[in-house]
Structures are given as structure tokens and as C-alpha cells.
Amino acid sequence: MMLVCFCSGMPVEWLVKAMQSRGLEVFTQSFSRKLPFPDENKERYMVRGTNVYGILRAPRAPRTEALVISAPCSPGDSNNQAVGLLLALAQYFRNQVYWAKDIIFLVNEHDLMGTQAWLEAYHHTNITGMEYSPLQGRAGSIQAALSLELSSDVITSLDLILEGLNGQLPNLDLANLFYAFCQKLGVLCTIQGKLQRNDWDTAEGYTHAAQTMMLMVLKQACGRSWGDHGLFLRYHIEAASVRGINSFRHYKTDAATIGRLLEGMVRKLNNLLERLHQSYFFYLLPSLSRFVSIGCYMLAFGLLVVILLLRALDLWVHLGAPALAAVEGVTEAQQPSGPGVLTVLTPVVISHLTGVALYLLPVHLQEMAVEHFPVSETEAVVLTAVAIYTAGLALPHNTQRLLSGEGTEQGWKVLKLTALLYLAVLLGCTALINFSLGFILAVTLVPITASMTPHMPKALSALVMVLLSPAFTVLYCVFIYQELIEAPVSVSEGWMLFLSVISQGILDHALYGSLVYPLLALFIYPCWLMFWNILFWS
Incomplete structure (x- = not known):
């Protein structure tokens, strides 16, 4: 296996001196993380780095x-303007006396x-298995954070x-x-990335607002953090990222503004006597x-879930209704015989x-796949996931007959009930954590x-079920997202983006604790397979 090691490419010593010259208490923290498989998007596998932070103590x-202002510093000059602005703010803030919180x-x-x-070192937690040195300097409880990307x-x-992360706002x-x-x-x-329109009452205004909201729904549904601020939200720290855009040629904003x-x-955040809580979180x-x-x-989502509950109630009534049987010209009510436990339990298990x-x-078999096939580790993980997903369509086929013989009419009704x-509970719990993901599903x-x-x-039913399966839903979201950001892609390009989304979802789960991939793999997909089994019940 080829190891790609990113050693520290950030000017640590220069940053330390620059912050010290501005009167801050400066500290560094080293960290390292081995990825479960190489991240081909950023060409890294074993990551080592250093964080530099300075604390401006509150004089009053x-x-x-405390408040946090952060700026990610990547190799090259991709965010050097943000680092420069952060240092300028530190110098200006140092000369002010009205700060009531550490910055x-x-x-x-x-x-x-x-x-x-x-964040893990600051809060004395380690939930992702990352190795890092303890923080030598600390401030108070963090109330809010801003991340700069210029x-x-x-x-x-x-x-x-x-x-x-996980759709938090x-x-x-x-x-x-x-x-x-x-x-x-x-x-x-x-x-x-879209400007606000003032013509709300026109068709163009409604379309623009709907596209903007759909972009937010798709971004929230994917469960990844779209900026450094996303990880602060896990610790109940109100945070957002401010990203500079150079796309509207008729306008220009200088660094001073x-x-x-x-x-x-x-x-404004410094003047708060309590955390932000009086407005909406959803x-x-x-x-x-x-x-x-x-x-x-939430009303629209509730109406969709009610359909499942009403259908389940209808099945419950039919299962409890006695069947009519004619014996010597006399109609008698017979209690239907219930299906065996194995009949329902087998497809579920x-x-x-x-x-x-x-x-x-997918992650555990990557080395075996690389040895036997001409693919990289990332390709092995993604293609293994696709292969298992596809194989699952055949595996549960007629599973009720494995241990119990022929399926019964009552059997598929109990399984569908x-x-x-199960699906109603899954969607409800998902919507409480990440509404956008729950609504799309x-x-x-x-x-x-x-x-x-x-x-x-x-x-026909099998074709429709496959086209509405969780994997195809993700594929549709990829194409819709590209259309909304006005960067449409071809079918082949969309497929490659789809595979990239799968690998990124697995990485985000391993590195940051994103819940989307385990939710789809462990709960949504098995639940869908139960309905797939009902279709082929015999």
C-alpha cells in the first residue's frame, strides 16, 4: 500500500511570532490521523499537522x-487572505478595552x-480516534465561533x-x-452563493427562493460539515462560516469593510449575557x-408519515378480521391462522x-480487493459497497421459504405491517435529527x-422500487445539486460524482462521526429490502 504523508506545510513559527507580536498568549497543538483509506480528493492517507492559536484575555x-475566530490554513495559498485578516483583527482587538469574553x-x-x-482537546473528548497533544492554554466556555474563508x-x-455536521444548524x-x-x-x-431578490411575488422570485431552499435541503441532507464551523455545533457552540466570493464583477468589498x-x-456576541437561544434552531x-x-x-413531512401509519392500520384491521368459509351451505367465520415466527423473522434478519x-x-476488505483487482484503495472501498448493495437485491429473494416452506397471505401482510x-419510526427519528434527509427519504x-x-x-414494480431505492435517491440528489449550482454534468460525470459521494460519506463517518452512511446502511437499506422481499413473496 502506498502511503501519502502530509507533514506540516503551515508556517508555524511565523504564525507564532506574528501572534506574539500582537500581544496574544500563543500555543501550538500537534495532531495526526490515519485515514481508513486514502482520500483521493485531497491526496492524503496519513495526516500530520499543527494548530496554532492565540488567546486575547478579557480585561474586564x-x-x-470565550469566542473563537478561526481560519483554516491549507497547503499553498488557498486561504491566506483569511489568515491575514485574522491577524489584523487580533492586532485591532488587542488595543480595545471593552472585551468581556476571551477571544x-x-x-x-x-x-x-x-x-x-x-475541539476534542479543548473539551477533553476523543470520539474519533484522533491522536493529538493536549492544549497548554485554555480560555473559558466557548459561546460562539466564526470561521473565515477568503x-x-x-x-x-x-x-x-x-x-x-449531521444537518445541525x-x-x-x-x-x-x-x-x-x-x-x-x-x-x-x-x-x-445566490443573491437575494426583491420580487418575491413574481414567478421568477418564487423560483429563485425555491432553488435556494432546495440547495440548503440537499446540503443539510448529506450530513457533512460544509465548513469548519460545523464541528463547533456538536459542542453546542453557535458557529457559522463566512466565505468570500469573487463572482459579481460589478461589486467589490475591501478588507477593511x-x-x-x-x-x-x-x-455583539461579546455583549451577550447568555447563549443564543431565543430564535429558531430548525x-x-x-x-x-x-x-x-x-x-x-414539518407538516408536509407529517402528512407523508401518516400515509404509512394509515396503511399499517388498514393491514392490522385486515389481519384481525375473521375469514368467511361456507360449510354445508352455512357461512361461518373462521379466525385466520397466523404465520410462523420464522416466516416473518427470516427476511428481517x-x-x-x-x-x-x-x-x-467495504473498509475491511479493501486490502484483499487491491491484491486481486487493479484498483486503488478508495476504488476498492466504493466498488465493494456498490457490489454488496447490488447483491442484497438477490439475497433476500423469497427468504421466507428458507426455513418455513411456502409463504402465506397472512405472512406478507404481517411482514409489511x-x-x-419500522419505516415510519425510522423516518420520524431521522427528521428530528436531520429534517432534510428524512424528508427526501x-x-x-x-x-x-x-x-x-x-x-x-x-x-414493473421491481423497476420502480430500484429507481426509488436509497442509492438511486443519492444519485438523483447529485444531479439535482449540480443543476441548482448551475454546473450540470453528463451521466458519466454524475456517476463519478456519485461514487465520490459514497467514499466521502464513509470517510466523514470515520473521521468526524457523520451519521448518514450508517443510517442508510444499517437501517434504511434493510428496511427497503423488507419491502423488496414482499414484492417477491410467494
């Missing part, structure tokens, strides 16, 4: 609370990995990024604060000035064992699963 408070200026290496190592020296607008007041200062200073601001905006936001944004609250969009294989085997209730799974019976045309 007991130093029990931590963090420059982290290797993007999310550096942030993860620093890759160009020409900034035409600022884009606010809110989506965090910061308190809406943080987005309102950013928008208010942008309006005050005349800075062009965007959400999802951006600095004033950030200084204003930090001052919302969708068609623009920065409008939002859709949970009380509105086999479906979930397939899900366990889909979750565990179980599967419907409900839209694709509820119609076909609620109507599925063994008496439907096999070929």
Missing part, C-alpha cells in the same frame, strides 16, 4: 467565557481535521454557510446578525431575510445482516412502500 471579566484566534491545519483535533484578494460578496439569530451588519455596511451578502463587519459581529432559508420555520415544513455487511465490509411501522420511499403487495406486476 472573570474569563469564564481565541485559531489557525488550523488540514481544514476539518485540525478543527476536530483542537481565498481571493478580490472579494465581491460574502456567503454565509450554516450547514454543519446554528441559532437563527447568528444569521440575522450577519445579515444586519451586511445591510448596515453595504456589503453584498449571499446564501448558497470585511474587518469592520466581523468586528461588529464579535462585539429552519430553512430561501434568503437571508426570510425563513421557513419548523412549524411550517437477513435484510439487516446485509446492511451490516454493507456497513463493515412490521416494515411500515420520505418523498422517495413512502409512495412505493405504502402500495407494495406481492400481487403487483413483478417486472
Whole structure:
């Protein structure tokens, strides 16, 4: 196996001297992480890096609370403007006397990995198996954080990024604060990279708002952190990323204006006597000035889940109704004989064992696959996952006959009743954690699963079920996302992006604890296989 090692490419000594010259208490932290398989997108396997952070102590408070301003520093000059702005803010903040909270200026290496190592060390946790040195300097309890991403020296607008790990969002007041200062200073601001329109009552305005909101839904549903801020949300720290964009040629914002905006936001957060909590934590944004609250969009999801519950109730009534039988001209009611336990339990167990294989085997079999096939480790992991997913379509076929002989009419009804209730609970729990993911799964799974019976045309029903399976849902989301960001791709390019999404999902789960891949592999896919088994019940 070829090891790609990224040693420290960040100017650590220069950053330490620069922060010390600005009167900060400066500390460093080293960390390392071996990936479960190489990340071909960033060409790394064994990662080693160093975080540098400086603490500006609050002169007028007991130093029990803190704010964080971070800037990821990657190899090259991809975010050097943000690091320069962070140092300029540190120098300006040092000369002010109104700070009531400690301010931590963090420059982290290797993007999310550096942030993860620093946060785990700061909170004395280790949930991802990362190796890191303990922090020598600490501040108070972190109340809020801002992450800066400025890759160009020409900034035409600022884009606010809110989506965090597993679909978490910061308190809406943080987005309102950013928008208010942008309006005050005349800075062009965007959400999802799209400008806000004022013609809300026109068809174009509605279309633009719907596209913006759909982008947020897709980003939230994928469960990954779209900026360094996403990992702060796990620790109940309200955080967002501010990304500089150079795409609107008629506008230009200088660094001084951006600095004033950030200084204003930090001052507002500095004046808080408690954490942000009085606004929404669950919302969708068609623009920065409008939002859709949970009380509105949860109704649509609830109506979809009710379909499953009503169908389950209908099956329950039919299972309990006595059958009519004619004996010597007299009609008598007979209690239907219930199916054996193995008749229902067998497909349930086999479906979930397939899900366990889909979750565990791709990473564990990568070395064997590389030895026998001309593929890289990443390709081996992804193709193994695709192969297990495809093999699962054949494995549970007619599993009710493995131990109990012929399937019965009552058998598939009991299995479907179980599967419907199981799916309703899964979707409900998913929506509570990540509404967007739960809603997308409900839209694709509820119609076909609620109507599925063994008496439907096999070929057509099987085709529809495959096209609405979890894997194809992810594939559709890839194409829709590319269309929404106005970067359409061909079928072959979309397929490669789909494979990349799978590998990234597995990596995000191993590195940061993303729940999307284990949720799909261990629960959603086995539940779908139970309905697949019902279709071929005989």
C-alpha cells in the first residue's frame, strides 16, 4: 500500500511570532490521523499537522467565557487572505478595552481535521480516534465561533454557510446578525452563493427562493460539515462560516469593510449575557431575510408519515378480521391462522445482516480487493459497497421459504405491517435529527412502500422500487445539486460524482462521526429490502 504523508506545510513559527507580536498568549497543538483509506480528493492517507492559536484575555471579566475566530490554513495559498485578516483583527482587538469574553484566534491545519483535533482537546473528548497533544492554554466556555474563508484578494460578496455536521444548524439569530451588519455596511451578502431578490411575488422570485431552499435541503441532507464551523455545533457552540466570493464583477468589498463587519459581529456576541437561544434552531432559508420555520415544513413531512401509519392500520384491521368459509351451505367465520415466527423473522434478519455487511465490509476488505483487482484503495472501498448493495437485491429473494416452506397471505401482510411501522419510526427519528434527509427519504420511499403487495406486476414494480431505492435517491440528489449550482454534468460525470459521494460519506463517518452512511446502511437499506422481499413473496 502506498502511503501519502502530509507533514506540516503551515508556517508555524511565523504564525507564532506574528501572534506574539500582537500581544496574544500563543500555543501550538500537534495532531495526526490515519485515514481508513486514502482520500483521493485531497491526496492524503496519513495526516500530520499543527494548530496554532492565540488567546486575547478579557480585561474586564472573570474569563469564564470565550469566542473563537478561526481560519483554516491549507497547503499553498488557498486561504491566506483569511489568515491575514485574522491577524489584523487580533492586532485591532488587542488595543480595545471593552472585551468581556476571551477571544481565541485559531489557525488550523488540514481544514476539518485540525478543527476536530483542537475541539476534542479543548473539551477533553476523543470520539474519533484522533491522536493529538493536549492544549497548554485554555480560555473559558466557548459561546460562539466564526470561521473565515477568503481565498481571493478580490472579494465581491460574502456567503454565509450554516450547514454543519449531521444537518445541525446554528441559532437563527447568528444569521440575522450577519445579515444586519451586511445591510448596515453595504456589503453584498449571499446564501448558497445566490443573491437575494426583491420580487418575491413574481414567478421568477418564487423560483429563485425555491432553488435556494432546495440547495440548503440537499446540503443539510448529506450530513457533512460544509465548513469548519460545523464541528463547533456538536459542542453546542453557535458557529457559522463566512466565505468570500469573487463572482459579481460589478461589486467589490475591501478588507477593511470585511474587518469592520466581523468586528461588529464579535462585539455583539461579546455583549451577550447568555447563549443564543431565543430564535429558531430548525429552519430553512430561501434568503437571508426570510425563513421557513419548523412549524411550517414539518407538516408536509407529517402528512407523508401518516400515509404509512394509515396503511399499517388498514393491514392490522385486515389481519384481525375473521375469514368467511361456507360449510354445508352455512357461512361461518373462521379466525385466520397466523404465520410462523420464522416466516416473518427470516427476511428481517437477513435484510439487516446485509446492511451490516454493507456497513463493515467495504473498509475491511479493501486490502484483499487491491491484491486481486487493479484498483486503488478508495476504488476498492466504493466498488465493494456498490457490489454488496447490488447483491442484497438477490439475497433476500423469497427468504421466507428458507426455513418455513411456502409463504402465506397472512405472512406478507404481517411482514409489511412490521416494515411500515419500522419505516415510519425510522423516518420520524431521522427528521428530528436531520429534517432534510428524512424528508427526501420520505418523498422517495413512502409512495412505493405504502402500495407494495406481492400481487403487483413483478417486472414493473421491481423497476420502480430500484429507481426509488436509497442509492438511486443519492444519485438523483447529485444531479439535482449540480443543476441548482448551475454546473450540470453528463451521466458519466454524475456517476463519478456519485461514487465520490459514497467514499466521502464513509470517510466523514470515520473521521468526524457523520451519521448518514450508517443510517442508510444499517437501517434504511434493510428496511427497503423488507419491502423488496414482499414484492417477491410467494
